[in-house]
Amino acid sequence: MDQKSLDALKLHQDHQGKLSIESVVPLKSKSDLALAYTPGVAAPCIEINADPEKVYQYTMKGRLVAIVTDGSAVLGLGNIGAKAAIPVMEGKAALLKTFANVDGFPICLDTQDSDEIIDAVVKIAPVFGAIMLEDIAAPKCVYIERKLQEKLDIPVCHDDQHGTAMVVGAAMINAARFLIKPLNTQRVVISGTGAAGSAICRLLKALGVKTINAFNKQGIMTKKKYDDYDFVLKELLDEGIVDSIDNYTADSLATLMKNADAFIGVSAPNIVTVDMVRSMNSDAIVFAMANPTPEIMPDLAIHGKAAVVGTGRSDFPNQINNVLVFPGLYKGALEARLKVISMDTKINVSKALASLIADEDLRSDYILPDIFDKRVTPTIVQAVVTGK
Structure with a gap:
């Protein structure tokens, strides 16, 4: 066990968790x-x-968020169950309090049955002003979120989906602005179509991206494989969110990335090579967000001539992390007493986050504000409350 892990264990043991x-x-x-x-x-x-x-x-109620998980998809750890998920949910609550002065309470349910989760959340909902779903495996996370939103009059948002998507949206807006490469001219390749990937597809299409192609464990997403897909992927094809590719020489990510303008990875480590990046169009955008090891390390992406590179990690420039969004999102939702977090709200949040970096300050290694930038939370709150 490395020193950082030992230090983390000591912190959690000394304080018996992170909340009181x-x-x-x-x-x-x-x-x-x-x-x-x-x-x-x-x-x-x-x-x-x-x-x-x-x-x-x-x-x-007006300042309290339920942070709900079943522990089925925790970080890069996978299905570790309710008890082992508690430290992550405590961490989410600590971030809500630190960055937005919103109270959050971890709800780690000892069931992975979708309908049992829905029933449990509905029964405890009266005390909460909003529900944050967290680390629930796809595709059931989509089903759970939709059913809860139908049943409740408070906003329900799966942060792994929408928080991530809103930050990616802001990063794409600013990368496009920096490169003078409008979103409506770009072809974007997304690797990973689970919780985060499917939501990223939807938000980028709503932001005006011209073409979105996707890759997952079943290979290139295409209507030819329609019957093999779950309901989330079928909807992406049915609604024209993901553009089907029906003719290809090889069913590979390398095939898909050739002549692409942007690559967004929420999938697996080390699956992208320098040559794959080099095969993209000039001024390529590469957001490799698999954690802790990205699809391609930033130095390799730059060696492949990528113009803008981001990861999910704090030790590289352009960290794309949902902590930039969710504190302000929930504070704004509570202040405005929203009943649902709509696509318009998500678009407004992405645009507001992107606007924090002026044209003259944009750089290839500075397309998003820092997590500790004190402008972030109030800017997002304003976007949520005013709808602008």
């Missing part, structure tokens, strides 16, 4: 107790019973 629950009101006297608990607590109960909307006024 503290009262925001004083409880130092009998009069304090009489207001915060019995008999005073009856007053807000009566008000909420008479007008359920007042739950936002008198309780923590």
Whole structure:
């Protein structure tokens, strides 16, 4: 075990996790107790019973997010279950609090049955102002999100899908702006069509990308393989989000990347070579986001003549990480009392995040603001609340 892992274990052990629950009101006297608990607590109960909307006024609902997982697709660790997923969900809650002053609570469910997850979340939803789904395997994550949004009057968002997609959207907007290569002229290749990949396809198409081709474990996405696909992939083809390629010489990623303008990887390590990047069009964009080892290391992508390169890692320029988005997204959704996070909201967030870098500041190694840039959260909150 390396030193960084040992340090992480010590941090978690010393603090017994990363979260605590503290009262925001004083409880130092009998009069304090009489207001915060019995008999005073009856007053807000009566008000909420008479007008359920007042739950936002008198309780923590308006600032509390449920962070829900079944542990079936955690980071690069895979299906590690509910208990082993707790540290990641605590981390998400810590990020919400640190970057947006929003309270989050980990809900790690000891079931991987989609309908049981839906039923459990519906039953606990009254105390929460929003639901963040996290680290749930595809394609069931899409089914769970859709069903919960149908049943609940608060926003439900699978962060692995949409948080990632919104940051990729901002990165593509700025890469296109830097290279003077409009999105509506580009052919983008996406490797990996799971939770993140499918959402990236949808958002990029909504942002105006001309052509999207995709590659997954079954090879090049094409209507010829339609019957082999799950419902998520079938929808991408049916709706024209992913453009089917029916004639190809070899069913390979290398074939797909030839003469592409951009490559976006949310798939597997070391599957892209220098020659594959070199076969792309000039001024190529390469976002290799597999973690911890990307599809191609940045130095190799640059050696292959990529003009703009990004990864999911913090130790390379242009980190594409959903922490740039989700704190502000949820703070804005709670402030605006959104019932759903729509495609328009996602587009607005991507554009707002991209706008933080002025034309004169754009560089090949600076297309996204830093995670600790204090402008990020308020800018995203404003985009969510105002719809601009």
